Amino acid sequence: MYYAHSTINPNKSDWQALKKHLKNVADRSQEFANDFHAGNLAYVSGLLHDIGKYSPEFQKRLDGEKNPVDHSTAGSIEATRIFNGKQSAAGLLFAYIVAGHHGGLLNYGSAEGGLCERLRKPVPDYSAYCNEISIDSHTIGPLGLRPSPGKTGFCISFFTRMLYSCLVDADSLDTEQFCNPDKATLRTNYESFDILAKKFDAHMQKIQSGASDSLINRERKKIFSQCIEAGALPPGMFSLTVPTGGGKTLSSMGFALEQVKKNHLKRIFYIIPYTSIIEQNAKVFRDIFGWQNVLEHHSNFDPATVDTDDLDTGGESLRLATENWDMPITVTTNVQFFESLFSNKRSRCRKLHSLAKSVIILDEAQMLPTGYLLPCLAALSELVRNYGATVVICTATQPRLGDLLDENVRPREIMQSPDRLYETFKRVRVTDLGLLSDADLSARLKDHCQILCIVNTRNHAKKLYDAIKDAGNCYHLSARMCPVHRRKKIAEIKKRLKEGLDCRVISTQLIEAGVDIDFPVVYRTMTGIDSVAQAAGRCNREGKLPFGEVFIFKSTESHGKATSWQSFVAEIGEMTLAGSDDPLSFPTVSEYFQRLYHYKSDGGLDEKEILRQLEERAGEFAFPFEEIADEFQIIEEGTKDVIIPFDEHSRSVIERLRTAEFPWRFVRDLQGYSISIYPNEFREMERMNRIETITDRFYVLRSCEDYSDETGLKLRQGAGYDGSLLIH
Structure with a gap:
C-alpha cells in the first residue's frame, strides 16, 4: 500500500492512499482545464505529479524517517519518457508543470541548471507506480491553441502557466480536504449568478426610480441600457468609454452580469490601479451582492474587517478565496493581477485558471504600466483568444490601446457615441496658468473656500500644505500616510464638502482615480493629459455648477519638479495642449496617447523585453519562467x-x-x-x-x-x- 499523506494514527487506517490522491487531483485538474479545452492534458499532469511518492524512500519518510526526498522530479522524467518522439513537446510541457508543482516553474536552462538539470537528476526508484496508475500517451490530443501573429512562444508559455495553475490548485484543494476538512468546508459558500443578478436588478431599480429627471440622470440610464444590450454579445475584447460621473462602475457590472448569463461564464473580475481607491468599489459591490460573494484582494485588505454575519468563518472564507480566486466577483489591483499572470510561483499562479471563461473589467485602463504595456496587452489578448474570457477596457479617457492589439482582438466600443457623451457630461473649464511659485500658488489656494490641489511629489505636497495650513480647515493626502489614516481623512473631507464647509486639500495623485469627491475648483501640476482628465473628474463631479474650474500650472520650485517619468509625460502633455482648444476632448486625449506610445515605441512599452525572451527559443519549448517572474515587477523591489x-x-x-x-x-x-x-x-x-x-x-x-x-x-x-x- 502506498500513501500520499499521513496522520498521527500509526496503524495507517486513515492515511490517504497515493492512488486516490493522484486520481482526485487528476479529476479536479481536468475539471478546471475543461474551461479552456485542455482537460485531458490536465488529467495526465494530475496523475504524474506525485508518482515520485511511490519510492520506498518517500514511504519511509511518511513512516517518520527524517531524510528529505525529492518526489517532484520523477513525474517530469517519466513524462519525457512516455511522450517522446513526435510528442516530445508534450513531454516538456508536463515536465515544467510537474517539476515545479512545489517550488515553481523553472527556467528551461541547460545541463548545468533549470529544468534540463532536473531531468538528469538521479531519483529514487518510483517504478511501482505502474502497478496502480496507467498513463495513456494517446489521449491528450492536439493543443488547439491560436497564437497571435509573432507570439507563439508567449502563447505556449501562457498555456503552460494555466495548466500549472490547474494542477497546483487541484493538488492544494485535495490535500486540504484530507488534512483539514473543516477548513475545506469554508470554501465556495457563495450564491449563484442567478441570485446575484436579481440583487443587482433590485439595486438598479431602486437607484433609477429615486433619481431626478435631470439630463445627467437620463444619460446615465442610456449608458446603462447600452451596456446591458452589449452584454448579450459573444465574449471578446470591448472598450467602455464613459465620462466621469456617467456611472461606469455599475454600468460595467451590468454588462458583466449579462455576459455571464448569455455566455455561461463563471466569474467577474474588476481590476483597479491602486489599493488607495479599491475599497470604495469593493464596498459598493459588497453592499449590492453580499460579503460572501465579493472578494477584495490586495496588499492592504484584511478579510476580518468585513462586516459579515459570522466574522470568524466569514473572514476565513474570504482569506481562503484569495488563494485561488474562487468567488463570483473579485476586486483586485493591476499589480496583483498582472504580476500573477507573469509569475512562476505556485502561490501566485494557483488562481490563474479562474480567469478562463470570466469577465475581466479593467477600470481606469489608461493606468496600465507603460513599461510593461505590450506584455499586459498580450496577456489580455490570450485570455480572449484561447480561454473564453471577455475583457473590458474601461476608461473616461480612452487610450489608443487598440492600435497595439492584433486586428482580430481589437476592442469593440460599447457606447454608441462616446464623443457626444463627453459634450453632455462636460462640467469643467480648463485654464493653463503657466509658471507659478509656491507663494503665488498658496495665495490663490487660500482665496478659495473649497479647493483641491494635486501635485506630482510627496515633498511638494508637504511643503505646500505647510504654506497654507494657517488658513484653517486644510488637509494633506499622500502615501506618507498609512491607508487607515488616509481613509479617515477622506471621510472627513467628504463630510465637510457635503455640509458646504471650508475645505482645502493638498494631495498627490492618489486622489485622482476612483475617489468619489467633488470640489468646485481644482489645481493640477502639469502632467499627462490622462492625469489632468482624472483630476478634472474631482471637479464639479455632481454638476452642481454650470462649470467647475480646473487650473494647470508648472511649479517654479525645485521641490516641485517632477520625477523623470512625470517630467516625460508632462512634456508630452504640454506639447499636446499647445495646439488644442479643449484639453480634455477626445481628439486631444487621442493625440496625447499617440504621442506617448510613439515616443515609447522603441522598447519602452516592453522595457524588460518580456516578449522577446519568450520567443527566442520557443521552438525548443525553452522558456525562462523564473527570469520573467523576477523581471515583471510593476512595483520595483527594494522598498x-x-x-x-x-x-x-x-x-x-x-x-x-x-x-x-x-x-x-x-x-x-x-x-x-x-x-x-x-x-x-x-x-x-x-x-x-x-x-x-x-x-x-x-x-x-x-x-x-x-x-x-x-x-x-x-x-x-x-x-x-x-x-x-x-x-x-
Whole structure:
C-alpha cells in the first residue's frame, strides 16, 4: 500500500492512499482545464505529479524517517519518457508543470541548471507506480491553441502557466480536504449568478426610480441600457468609454452580469490601479451582492474587517478565496493581477485558471504600466483568444490601446457615441496658468473656500500644505500616510464638502482615480493629459455648477519638479495642449496617447523585453519562467514596509507581535497600517534608531512622535526622497 499523506494514527487506517490522491487531483485538474479545452492534458499532469511518492524512500519518510526526498522530479522524467518522439513537446510541457508543482516553474536552462538539470537528476526508484496508475500517451490530443501573429512562444508559455495553475490548485484543494476538512468546508459558500443578478436588478431599480429627471440622470440610464444590450454579445475584447460621473462602475457590472448569463461564464473580475481607491468599489459591490460573494484582494485588505454575519468563518472564507480566486466577483489591483499572470510561483499562479471563461473589467485602463504595456496587452489578448474570457477596457479617457492589439482582438466600443457623451457630461473649464511659485500658488489656494490641489511629489505636497495650513480647515493626502489614516481623512473631507464647509486639500495623485469627491475648483501640476482628465473628474463631479474650474500650472520650485517619468509625460502633455482648444476632448486625449506610445515605441512599452525572451527559443519549448517572474515587477523591489502605530488597535497588535510565538498570525491585523519607503530612507531611519525590528521581518516605527496626524511619516532633513506616490 502506498500513501500520499499521513496522520498521527500509526496503524495507517486513515492515511490517504497515493492512488486516490493522484486520481482526485487528476479529476479536479481536468475539471478546471475543461474551461479552456485542455482537460485531458490536465488529467495526465494530475496523475504524474506525485508518482515520485511511490519510492520506498518517500514511504519511509511518511513512516517518520527524517531524510528529505525529492518526489517532484520523477513525474517530469517519466513524462519525457512516455511522450517522446513526435510528442516530445508534450513531454516538456508536463515536465515544467510537474517539476515545479512545489517550488515553481523553472527556467528551461541547460545541463548545468533549470529544468534540463532536473531531468538528469538521479531519483529514487518510483517504478511501482505502474502497478496502480496507467498513463495513456494517446489521449491528450492536439493543443488547439491560436497564437497571435509573432507570439507563439508567449502563447505556449501562457498555456503552460494555466495548466500549472490547474494542477497546483487541484493538488492544494485535495490535500486540504484530507488534512483539514473543516477548513475545506469554508470554501465556495457563495450564491449563484442567478441570485446575484436579481440583487443587482433590485439595486438598479431602486437607484433609477429615486433619481431626478435631470439630463445627467437620463444619460446615465442610456449608458446603462447600452451596456446591458452589449452584454448579450459573444465574449471578446470591448472598450467602455464613459465620462466621469456617467456611472461606469455599475454600468460595467451590468454588462458583466449579462455576459455571464448569455455566455455561461463563471466569474467577474474588476481590476483597479491602486489599493488607495479599491475599497470604495469593493464596498459598493459588497453592499449590492453580499460579503460572501465579493472578494477584495490586495496588499492592504484584511478579510476580518468585513462586516459579515459570522466574522470568524466569514473572514476565513474570504482569506481562503484569495488563494485561488474562487468567488463570483473579485476586486483586485493591476499589480496583483498582472504580476500573477507573469509569475512562476505556485502561490501566485494557483488562481490563474479562474480567469478562463470570466469577465475581466479593467477600470481606469489608461493606468496600465507603460513599461510593461505590450506584455499586459498580450496577456489580455490570450485570455480572449484561447480561454473564453471577455475583457473590458474601461476608461473616461480612452487610450489608443487598440492600435497595439492584433486586428482580430481589437476592442469593440460599447457606447454608441462616446464623443457626444463627453459634450453632455462636460462640467469643467480648463485654464493653463503657466509658471507659478509656491507663494503665488498658496495665495490663490487660500482665496478659495473649497479647493483641491494635486501635485506630482510627496515633498511638494508637504511643503505646500505647510504654506497654507494657517488658513484653517486644510488637509494633506499622500502615501506618507498609512491607508487607515488616509481613509479617515477622506471621510472627513467628504463630510465637510457635503455640509458646504471650508475645505482645502493638498494631495498627490492618489486622489485622482476612483475617489468619489467633488470640489468646485481644482489645481493640477502639469502632467499627462490622462492625469489632468482624472483630476478634472474631482471637479464639479455632481454638476452642481454650470462649470467647475480646473487650473494647470508648472511649479517654479525645485521641490516641485517632477520625477523623470512625470517630467516625460508632462512634456508630452504640454506639447499636446499647445495646439488644442479643449484639453480634455477626445481628439486631444487621442493625440496625447499617440504621442506617448510613439515616443515609447522603441522598447519602452516592453522595457524588460518580456516578449522577446519568450520567443527566442520557443521552438525548443525553452522558456525562462523564473527570469520573467523576477523581471515583471510593476512595483520595483527594494522598498520596505514600515508599520505605523497609528491608533489603539495597531498599537495593541504590535504589542502582541513582540511576544508572539507565531508572529505571522498578526499580519492581517496590521494590514492598512504600513507605509512603503525607499531604501535610502529606511537606512537613515535605522541609523537614527527610529525603527524597531521584530523577528527580522517586521519593521515598526518606534515613536508616535515621528508620525503626524496631519501629514503622516516625518522624514528628517536630508533623509528624504522627493519621489512621487508609491502606487500599490
